Amino acid sequence: MATLQSEIRPSGVLRSLLAGGVLIVAAALGGAQSKNSCVDCHSALPDNLGVTQETFSHDIHAQKGLTCVNCHGGDAGSDDPTQAMSKKAGWKGAIDRRQIPQLCGSCHSDPAYMRQFNPSLRTDQLAQYHTSVHGKRLAAGDTKVAVCTDCHSVHNLRAPNDPQSTVYPTNIATTCSRCHADANYMKAYGIPTNQFANYNKSVHHDALMVGGDLSAPTCTTCHGNHGAAPPGVDSVPNVCSTCHVFQAQMYEKSSHKAAFDSAHLPGCIVCHQNHAIVHPTDAKLGSQPGAVCMRCHQPGDQCDQARGDILAQLTKLDNSIRQADQALAVAEAAGMEVGEARLGQNEARDSLTKARVAIHSFKTGVITPYVEAGMGAAKKDLKAGQDAMVERNHRRAGLGFSLIAIGMVVFGLRLYIDKIEK
Amino acid sequence: MGTIDPGTANLQPPAVNLQRRGFVELLLGGGFLATAGAFIYPVLRYFVPPKTADLGGDSVVAGKVGELKPNSGKIFPFGNRPGLLILTATGEYHAMSAVCTHLSCTVQYRPDMKEVWCACHNGKYGLDGRNISGPPPRPLQAFDVQVRGDEIFVTRRKEA
Amino acid sequence: MTVLRNAVNWLHDRLEWDDLIAPLKEKTVPRHRLSYWYFLGGITLFLFGIQVVTGILLLLYYRPGANEAFESVQYIMTQVQFGWLIRSIHSWSANLMIFTAVAHMFSVLFLKAYRKPRELTWVSGVILLGLVMGFGFSGYLLPWNTLAYFATKVGTDIAGQVPLIGHPIMVFLRGGEEVTGATLTRFFGFHVAVLPGIVVLVILFHLLMVQRQGMSVPPSVETEWTAKPSLKRETRFFPNFVLRELMAWYVGLGVLGALAAMFPWNLGVKADLFGSAPAGIKPEWYFLFMFQTLKLIPSKVWFVDGEVLGILAFCVAGLLWLLLPFFENDRAARSRRWITGLSVFALAFVIAMSVYGYLAK
Numbered sequence: 022m023a024t025l026q027s028e029i030r031p032s033g034v035l036r037s038l039l040a041g042g043v044l045i046v047a048a049a050l051g052g053a054q055s056k057n058s059c060v061d062c063h064s065a066l067p068d069n070l071g072v073t074q075e076t077f078s079h080d081i082h083a084q085k086g087l088t089c090v091n092c093h094g095g096d097a098g099s100d101d102p103t104q105a106m107s108k109k110a111g112w113k114g115a116i117d118r119r120q121i122p123q124l125c126g127s128c129h130s131d132p133a134y135m136r137q138f139n140p141s142l143r144t145d146q147l148a149q150y151h152t153s154v155h156g157k158r159l160a161a162g163d164t165k166v167a168v169c170t171d172c173h174s175v176h177n178l179r180a181p182n183d184p185q186s187t188v189y190p191t192n193i194a195t196t197c198s199r200c201h202a203d204a205n206y207m208k209a210y211g212i213p214t215n216q217f218a219n220y221n222k223s224v225h226h227d228a229l230m231v232g233g234d235l236s237a238p239t240c241t242t243c244h245g246n247h248g249a250a251p252p253g254v255d256s257v258p259n260v261c262s263t264c265h266v267f268q269a270q271m272y273e274k275s276s277h278k279a280a281f282d283s284a285h286l287p288g289c290i291v292c293h294q295n296h297a298i299v300h301p302t303d304a305k306l307g308s309q310p311g312a313v314c315m316r317c318h319q320p321g322d323q324c325d326q327a328r329g330d331i332l333a334q335l336t337k338l339d340n341s342i343r344q345a346d347q348a349l350a351v352a353e354a355a356g357m358e359v360g361e362a363r364l365g366q367n368e369a370r371d372s373l374t375k376a377r378v379a380i381h382s383f384k385t386g387v388i389t390p391y392v393e394a395g396m397g398a399a400k401k402d403l404k405a406g407q408d409a410m411v412e413r414n415h416r417r418a419g420l421g422f423s424l425i426a427i428g429m430v431v432f433g434l435r436l437y438i439d440k441i442e443k
Numbered sequence: 444m445g446t447i448d449p450g451t452a453n454l455q456p457p458a459v460n461l462q463r464r465g466f467v468e469l470l471l472g473g474g475f476l477a478t479a480g481a482f483i484y485p486v487l488r489y490f491v492p493p494k495t496a497d498l499g500g501d502s503v504v505a506g507k508v509g510e511l512k513p514n515s516g517k518i519f520p521f522g523n524r525p526g527l528l529i530l531t532a533t534g535e536y537h538a539m540s541a542v543c544t545h546l547s548c549t550v551q552y553r554p555d556m557k558e559v560w561c562a563c564h565n566g567k568y569g570l571d572g573r574n575i576s577g578p579p580p581r582p583l584q585a586f587d588v589q590v591r592g593d594e595i596f597v598t599r600r601k602e603a
Numbered sequence: 604m605t606v607l608r609n610a611v612n613w614l615h616d617r618l619e620w621d622d623l624i625a626p627l628k629e630k631t632v633p634r635h636r637l638s639y640w641y642f643l644g645g646i647t648l649f650l651f652g653i654q655v656v657t658g659i660l661l662l663l664y665y666r667p668g669a670n671e672a673f674e675s676v677q678y679i680m681t682q683v684q685f686g687w688l689i690r691s692i693h694s695w696s697a698n699l700m701i702f703t704a705v706a707h708m709f710s711v712l713f714l715k716a717y718r719k720p721r722e723l724t725w726v727s728g729v730i731l732l733g734l735v736m737g738f739g740f741s742g743y744l745l746p747w748n749t750l751a752y753f754a755t756k757v758g759t760d761i762a763g764q765v766p767l768i769g770h771p772i773m774v775f776l777r778g779g780e781e782v783t784g785a786t787l788t789r790f791f792g793f794h795v796a797v798l799p800g801i802v803v804l805v806i807l808f809h810l811l812m813v814q815r816q817g818m819s820v821p822p823s824v825e826t827e828w829t830a831k832p833s834l835k836r837e838t839r840f841f842p843n844f845v846l847r848e849l850m851a852w853y854v855g856l857g858v859l860g861a862l863a864a865m866f867p868w869n870l871g872v873k874a875d876l877f878g879s880a881p882a883g884i885k886p887e888w889y890f891l892f893m894f895q896t897l898k899l900i901p902s903k904v905w906f907v908d909g910e911v912l913g914i915l916a917f918c919v920a921g922l923l924w925l926l927l928p929f930f931e932n933d934r935a936a937r938s939r940r941w942i943t944g945l946s947v948f949a950l951a952f953v954i955a956m957s958v959y960g961y962l963a964k
Contacts, residue, residue, distance in 0.1 A: 236545065236564075236578030264564040264578070356867035358681045364523060371549060375562075416688075420864040423481040427857040429474030434850045436467045438843065447631060447837050478853070485685035489660060493682040501670050522674065599670070 057097045058105050059089040076177045079185075085138055092116065092124060119159060121168040122150055149248035156248075165206070172196050172246075188246070191230055193239045194220055216240075219297035238264070257295075258288040265289075271382035303339065306332040306380070330385050334392045335376060341399035342369050348406030355413050362405035369398035505538060505597040508590060516552025516559075519597070525549050526586065526597060527559065529570065538586040538597040539572040545579045559583065630817070630840035635824045640714060642851045643707035644813070648806070649852045650700035653859065654738075657693040658795065665745070667791035669784030672747035673873040680870055691863035697739055699859070701889045704735050705953075712927075712946045715939065716819035722928035724812040727805050729925045734802045736889065741794040743887060747787060748871030753880045754887065755790075756782045761897070764911050765918070783876065822939070883964050892953045893917055895960030924949075 064073040077083050082091070090097050094111030096104055106112045116124055126147030128134050135144055150156040155166040170178075172188055179186035187196045198217035200206055207214050220226050220240070228237035243260050244251060252260045258278075262269030272278055272288070281288055292313040293301070305313050306328055308320065318324040345366060349359045372395030379388040503526075505519040511530040518525050518541055527541040529552045539559070543550050548563035558575065559568040566577035572585040589596045632641065664683055666675040679686035708728060711717055717725035744755045759782065763773030778785035820828070828835045838844050886894050896917075900909040923930075931938045 234545070234578065236580070266565045267562050356865070356869070358677070358687070358870065360523070360677070360681070360870075364520070378562075416864045419481075420860055423478070423860050424857050426474055426477030426481050427853050427860075429470055430478055430853050431474075431850050431857075433467060433471035433474050434846055434853070437471060438846050438850075440467060442843065446835075447839060478856075482856075485688055486660065488684040489686065489689055490663070491684060493678075493684065495682055 057088055058100045059093075059095065059097050061100065062102065072176045079177045079179055081178055081180045118164045118168055121170055122147055122156070122159070125169045126150075146247040149245070153245070153247065153249045154251075165200075165209075167200065171200075190235045190237075190239055193241055194226070197240045216296045219294070223296065223298040224300045225298060254285055254287040255282070257290055261289045267378050268381040271379060271387070275381065275383045277383055301377075303332060303335050303377075306335070327383075327385055331380065331388055334385075334388060335373070338369075338373050338376065338392050338395045338399070341396055341403070342366065342373060345369070345399045345403040345406060348403050348410075352406045352409035352413070355410065357409040357413055359405060359409050362402040362409075365398055365402045365405070369395045369402065371395075372398060502596055502598045504594050505588075506595045508593045508595060514554045514557070516554075518549065518551075521586075521597065521599075527552060527583075528588070528595065528597065529559075531557075531570065536588040536590070536595065537570045538588045539568075540584040540586070542583075543579055544574065544581040544583065545577075550583070627841055630814075631837040632818050632840055632844045633820045633824075634836040634838045635820070637714060637821055637824065638818075640710040641818055642848060643703055643710055645848045646851055646855055647700055647703045647707055648810075649855060650696050650703060651802075651806070653696045654693065654700065655799070657689050657696065660689050661693060662795065667745070667788055669747060669787055669874075669876075672745060672787060673870075676746045677870055680867075687867050688863055691867045692859050694868040695862045695866075696859055697742060698888070699855075701735055701739055704732055705889075708732060709946065709950055713943070714819070714821040716821075717928040718819065718931060719928070721812070721816060721819055724809060724816070725928050726925060727809045727812070731802065731805050731809060733921075734798055734805065738794060738798050738802075739887065739889060741790040741798065744787060744790045745794065746871065747874050749874050749878065749881060750871055750884070752782060752874035752876070753884045755786065756880075757884065758886060758890070759786075761910070761914060764908075764914050766911060766915070769914075885960065888957060888961065891960035892956035895956045895963065898960075898963075 060072060060074050060077060063070055065071075072089075082088075088097060089095070090111075092113075093116070094113040095106050096110035096112075099105045104110065106114070129142075130144050130147045132144045135142055150169075151160070155168070158166045159168065174187050179189075181188045183189060184191070186192065194217060202214050202217040204214045225238045228234045229239060241249065258269055258272060268289075278288075280286075281291060287295075292305070304311075308315050308325075308329075314324070314328045318328070345362075349362055349366070352359050372391050376388050376391035376395065379391055382388070503519070503521050505521075505526065505528045506517060511517055511528065513530055513534065514532040516527055516529040519528055520526070521540075525541040527539055527550060529537040531537065541549050541551075543561040543563065543566055545561065545564060545566050548561050550559050550561045550566075550568065552558075553560040556567070557570075559570070559572075560566070561568075561577070561579065564578050566579040567575045568579065568583050569575050572583035574580070574582050585600070587598045587600060589598065632638070661679065664675060664679050664686065666672060676690065679690050681687075683689075711725065711728065740755075740758060744751045759773050759776050762776060763769045765772065774780060776786070776789070777783075778789040885891065897910055897913045900913045902909045904912050927942065931942065
């Protein structure tokens with residue numbers, strides 16, 4: 022076992038006071054499989070000092086066979102507090118916040134040690150932490166920042182792939198928000214505290230929490246986890262481009278990249294925000310308040326005209342698709358089978374999506390081919406819907422003819438029967 | 444006892460009803476013919492097999508030999524969903540479902556990467572459909588390819 | 604016309620059908636205020652004929668097998684010329700046939716046509732009703748869509764609840780423990796081979812009995828006629844009754860055609876064995892009354908499982924229904940009143956439960 026470096030001794034008076042009150046309880050609590058006198062006493066203590074066997078059983082370290090003494094030192098075999106928590110036994114007491122990263126890192130940064138438990142686990146978390154805002158501030162003496170146990174919790178620390186872990190993808194935003202959404206706590210730092218509220222409005226939040234897509238971004242995806250820091254103004258497009266490749270490629274080649282770079286504007290965020298990234302609609306290209314282009318461009322100038330043109334094309338395609346959908350719905354309600362055309366609509370919708378992605382080139386000429394392709398598909402499907410209704414009318418006509426013929430027979434039979442029975 | 448309704452025995456109509464007799468017979472005869480036609484015509488048309496052959500839900504002709512250049516791919520319809528047919532630079536055919544397992548976008552073959560790529564969120568798959576990187580959680584369903592004559596048949600693999 | 608007459612004469616010289624046709628020529632059908640009910644049996648037979656013809660046509664394109672069934676029905680509906688018509692007629696006619704069969708059964712019940720000597724006609728009729736429902740149940744699965752798959756699952760589950768023999772019956776029906784492609788193959792075999800084979804024999808017997816014994820006259824009309832014999836009226840079977848039946852059949856054709864063209868039968872969504880059942884799944888309307896009754900029975904009645912009790916009750920009721928004519932004893936008038944009362948109750952129960960089942964969520 023690696024050597025522990027810190028030595029803190031809790032108050033002796035406190036210890037004596039506790040000892041008497043707890044001895045009876047300790048005696049009552051029987052022996053565990055392997056003796057752990059720490060839990061025997063501490064499971065009966067109130068919250069601050071309380072750790073029950075039940076809580077601890079969820080801890081990944083406990084499950085791997087590590088116990089209290091591995092971090093806190095001391096002697097777990099003795100029921101006598103003075104001996105269990107003696108300096109001779111290496112007792113460290115409650116670990117000071119400033120020492121926590123080093124303590125955790127004493128194992129987790131040791132590849133040879135970690136290999137015994139999980140050879141594929143990374144061992145650079147401590148190094149990353151030192152580069153993070155949290156790590157740097159802690160080194161400068163700020164104990165309000167997050168240390169390992171703040172995010173990972175302690176004594177019931179679950180593996181990150183456990184859905185109940187505080188750092189499971191669906192829980193990360195909540196974990197970060199414990200500090201970052203607390204206006205009082207963050208007052209001294211002068212940074213906003215609305216990120217969590219904004220993120221919850223975002224399409225990434227919906228994908229992760231509602232859609233269950235674990236690959237959807239949460240705080241750590243863009244900010245990093247152990248090396249958590251906001252991406253720099255210049256690196257925002259890099260971060261977004263990890264997933265949104267096409268948009269990034271088009272943006273790189275576009276006029277806006279040069280313009281934003283020289284104005285030190287953070288790329289994608291200018292139009293899409295950083296945390297409240299909501300699902301964009303074509304209205305973003307409009308000229309009403311809330312639309313993005315007119316924040317910078319002048320009405321009537323060349324860019325405004327291009328904007329108007331792009332918006333018109335996209336709206337035209339959107340309307341075509343809707344029109345075809347409607348025609349197909351009418352046909353289906355009349356009992357006609359239009360499954361193939363419904364599939365064709367997917368192609369049209371794909372083209373619309375690609376056209377919208379092409380907005381990031383900020384060139385009408387790039388967008389138009391996609392719009393044309395989509396229009397072609399939607400037109401074909403509209404025709405299919407209309408043809409289906411024509412076919413339906415043919416069927417009705419055929420039915421009409423048959424019914425007339427049947428009517429002739431029935432009427433004729435009636436007359437014939439009347440006649441022969443006279 | 445009682446009465447029995449007259450049957451065809453009474454079919455000697457007085458001369459007055461001559462016109463009516465012809466009318467009834469015409470109506471009946473015409474009606475029978477018309478209905479017979481209305482029934483037989485659809486049945487006869489039904490017997491004629493349609494032009495698009497039904498190979499069943501499992502198999503489809505994805506293309507013709509020579510249609511694809513080496514190191515390229517094409518999307519083909521397979522039942523309700525798109526499929527992807529790839530011809531590698533070494534002349535092997537691969538086929539798989541083209542529906543990305545992340546959010547159902549249509550994937551494509553990237554000749555520069557020699558991999559299957561999804562444009563929506565940068566997901567990547569190998570030529571066997573296995574998901575290599577990015578958001579996709581599962582591989583793409585792989586299909587069997589058979590070349591018969593100049594037609595390329597793609598068949599779904601049978602479920603157990 | 605003379606060509607036709609010569610052809611008929613040519614055949615007559617060789618087949619000599621005079622003694623076969625003679626009874627038909629003389630055959631009469633009673634005619635009274637209730638004789639319209641006589642048409643229902645013929646209409647059911649006619650609809651069965653339609654099923655056979657459209658069924659054979661569908662066989663030209665349908666493929667049984669979990670991978671192909673749905674796609675083949677889709678092919679029939681979208682690609683085959685008039686395939687939509689043949690398939691829609693087949694589906695509509697199936698439903699109409701079950702309706703007319705049930706109506707025919709209740710009319711026989713209320714008009715007391717099951718009395719001696721027609722007990723066996725009744726028994727074969729009830730058997731036919733069971734076979735027809737078997738046709739409906741097996742045929743419903745063949746398009747292999749979600750509704751069909753889950754309806755079959757629920758239906759065979761219920762069969763499996765019968766004590767002792769239930770599980771073997773369920774395994775026999777399903778071709779295994781679960782509903783799979785094997786079930787589809789098996790149901791296809793039942794639907795196009797086993798059931799048609801059996802039903803043809805039973806129909807022949809049923810028709811033979813009707814031909815030999817003639818049509819029954821309801822008791823009320825009988826008493827009238829015994830009192831005043833001059834009131835008795837009869838129609839010749841051929842050509843009068845036959846022509847009237849032909850009218851009814853043509854009207855039936857018109858109704859079928861209209862239904863098929865105006866309300867084509869839908870395809871649904873291909874069955875997904877690993878999907879979850881759609882909310883509020885119900886069986887077809889002709890099973891609704893049983894389904895709803897089972898839902899209403901509390902889960903435990905004394906010590907017996909509620910659903911099992913319900914199923915057993917229906918089995919017993921079915922058996923009693925089959926043997927109904929034999930309950931009419933010497934004191935005919937009294938037992939007849941009982942049976943009338945029971946029939947009214949049964950009809951009301953079936954209608955009420957079906958409506959309830961249809962409206963319930």
